[in-house]
Amino acid sequence: MTNLMCVLGTRPEFIRFYPILKEIKRQPNARLQLVHTGQHYSNNMDGIFFSELKLPTPEMNLNIGNSKPTEQISKIIAKMSSVIDKLKPNSICVWGDTNSSLAAAIVAIKKNIPLIHIESGCRSFDMRMADEINRILIDHCSSLLISFSQSSTNNLLSENVTGKILNAGNPLYDVFIEKSKMYPLTDITTKLNLTKNNFTLFTCHRAENVDNEKILNNIISGIGSANIGEIVFPIHPRTKDNLIKFGLFSKLKNSKHIIIIDPVGYEEMLDLIIGSRFIITDSGGLQLEANFARKPCLTIRKSTEWVETVRAGVNILSNPEINSISKDLNKITINEEEIKKKFKKKNCKNIFGNGRSSASIVKSIIEFSQNHAL
Numbered sequence: 001m002t003n004l005m006c007v008l009g010t011r012p013e014f015i016r017f018y019p020i021l022k023e024i025k026r027q028p029n030a031r032l033q034l035v036h037t038g039q040h041y042s043n044n045m046d047g048i049f050f051s052e053l054k055l056p057t058p059e060m061n062l063n064i065g066n067s068k069p070t071e072q073i074s075k076i077i078a079k080m081s082s083v084i085d086k087l088k089p090n091s092i093c094v095w096g097d098t099n100s101s102l103a104a105a106i107v108a109i110k111k112n113i114p115l116i117h118i119e120s121g122c123r124s125f126d127m128r129m130a131d132e133i134n135r136i137l138i139d140h141c142s143s144l145l146i147s148f149s150q151s152s153t154n155n156l157l158s159e160n161v162t163g164k165i166l167n168a169g170n171p172l173y174d175v176f177i178e179k180s181k182m183y184p185l186t187d188i189t190t191k192l193n194l195t196k197n198n199f200t201l202f203t204c205h206r207a208e209n210v211d212n213e214k215i216l217n218n219i220i221s222g223i224g225s226a227n228i229g230e231i232v233f234p235i236h237p238r239t240k241d242n243l244i245k246f247g248l249f250s251k252l253k254n255s256k257h258i259i260i261i262d263p264v265g266y267e268e269m270l271d272l273i274i275g276s277r278f279i280i281t282d283s284g285g286l287q288l289e290a291n292f293a294r295k296p297c298l299t300i301r302k303s304t305e306w307v308e309t310v311r312a313g314v315n316i317l318s319n320p321e322i323n324s325i326s327k328d329l330n331k332i333t334i335n336e337e338e339i340k341k342k343f344k345k346k347n348c349k350n351i352f353g354n355g356r357s358s359a360s361i362v363k364s365i366i367e368f369s370q371n372h373a374l
Helices: 010-023 049-054 071-086 099-110 129-140 149-156 171-180 213-225 238-245 249-253 266-275 283-290 307-309 325-334 336-342 358-369
Strands: 002-008 030-036 093-096 114-121 146-147 164-167 199-202 230-233 258-261 278-281 297-299 316-318
Touching: 002 010, 002 071, 002 099, 002 325, 002 358, 010 030, 010 093, 010 171, 010 283, 010 358, 030 071, 030 258, 030 297, 071 099, 093 358, 099 114, 099 129, 114 358, 146 149, 146 358, 149 164, 149 171, 149 307, 164 307, 164 358, 171 199, 171 266, 171 283, 171 358, 213 238, 213 249, 213 325, 238 249, 238 336, 249 258, 266 283, 278 325, 283 297, 283 307, 283 316, 297 325, 307 316, 325 336
Parallel strands: 002 030, 002 093, 093 114, 114 146, 146 164, 199 230, 199 278, 230 258, 278 297, 297 316
Antiparallel strands: none
């Protein structure tokens, strides 16, 4: 029996790991060891996804809670060592670029346990981003690197990583295809009185955007002045706290065309994505899901790790430092039909696989773990 330890701790990881965990549970020769760091811990950032996606109960919860990034990483490192000694995994699997993933990667390499990194090779080439530093460090600690696109694979090859590289496609696309067939999954659009293809979905949570008063004001001003109809804004707790702190929340709340709601579950978010006209976000995951749903996306960042979507012309970067959001939104509305046609072109179709990635990834993970058992 192969012991596969999967470490997660944030809202995006709960969603993204779902198809992999589901597939591992189906394997007779593998035992899933799920460890939750507790990096996200409130119900609407954590618990709702365990119940909604029917995620297995973690064998361990490190309960690190809310703290500064360095404190989060050090707490996870301190607690993970004893967890590994107790569970004795054959390999440790992490996803993406979170503090939880980096901390687990450091412990794995110090414990001489093979590390598997899902979503390897993403690069924004912006070293000011903590995520970029995290993902590079994790990739160079990994023994098996699972990338989602040829562009990501090329990044890994150019950096001469020492681990084995597998370009497998994105398992999140598998989930999207499965779930979108059941649209609508919830009654959220009915409750909000929204008409399909007649509203915009907006999210904003990244530290470089919401912790800076000037940049956050630029974003809110740009969104507020946009003439694009109703905008649905599931507000992240960190964003709300800073909007209040900087005296910007009332400006947003008093806007007649911005609908502020609490963070939503995965299925509610899918309904908002599929039902939207287009998407405005600083989220890496939502950029992907916009691509899956064939929705034009305005990314309020100077750079993105999903460069394929920008090259395909369906994802527009908007620099929040120079307050170009309103202008860039106008570009999308003027060219909306042309952008939608680009989704059908060869360089945009199936960028992230064919919707059957989960099974092949888990098969590779099990084989790798068996062959590299200590």
